[in-house]
Amino acid sequence: MALLNIINYKTDPVLRKPSKPVEKIDKKILTLLNDMAETMYHANGAGLAAPQVGVLKQLVVIDAGSGLIKLINPVITAFSGEQVDFEGCLSVPEIYGKVKRPQSVTVKALNEKGETVEFKGTDLLARAFCHEIDHLHGVLFLDKVIPDTLIRIKPEKPKNM
Numbered sequence: 425m426a427l428l429n430i431i432n433y434k435t436d437p438v439l440r441k442p443s444k445p446v447e448k449i450d451k452k453i454l455t456l457l458n459d460m461a462e463t464m465y466h467a468n469g470a471g472l473a474a475p476q477v478g479v480l481k482q483l484v485v486i487d488a489g490s491g492l493i494k495l496i497n498p499v500i501t502a503f504s505g506e507q508v509d510f511e512g513c514l515s516v517p518e519i520y521g522k523v524k525r526p527q528s529v530t531v532k533a534l535n536e537k538g539e540t541v542e543f544k545g546t547d548l549l550a551r552a553f554c555h556e557i558d559h560l561h562g563v564l565f566l567d568k569v570i571p572d573t574l575i576r577i578k579p580e581k582p583k584n585m
């Protein structure tokens with residue numbers, strides 16, 4: 425396992441590029457997922473997407489408090505309701521803002537064995553799914569933030585991802 429360098433949105437345009445689907449789940453991909461998880465926990469984040477460590481592949485790790493989830497080629501297949509709350513990004517340090525997200529989302533992806541898996545997430549987990557999958561398409565929470573809600577002070581519950 426190794427800690428990876430988290431890219432800052434100001435210094436590297438890689439965060440604005442679309443990620444490619446993973447075609448073969450090999451040892452390199454599995455190691456990368458493990459390293460991403462270690463990096464996310466070390467940074468006290470709720471999620472991390474591969475572009476945030478400079479890799480344009482559709483890989484995401486999430487732990488919104490209910491355990492580690494590793495996703496390969498994830499897509500949102502259904503969503504419902506809405507929630508508005510502060511959100512932060514490990515690649516956008518010390519800036520937070522309110523973002524409207526679905527209350528609940530269903531995500532389809534591959535697991536580490538290449539099997540199709542489906543997750544349903546609500547609240548913070550739904551937010552994390554949306555935030556990380558946005559990263560795979562070059563989208564940052566700054567693009568969706570509700571104007572005038574940007575702050576530089578960490579909200580009570582950090583939700584960096």
Ligand code: ZN
Pocket residue numbers: 512513514515555559585
């Ligand atoms: Zn982020």
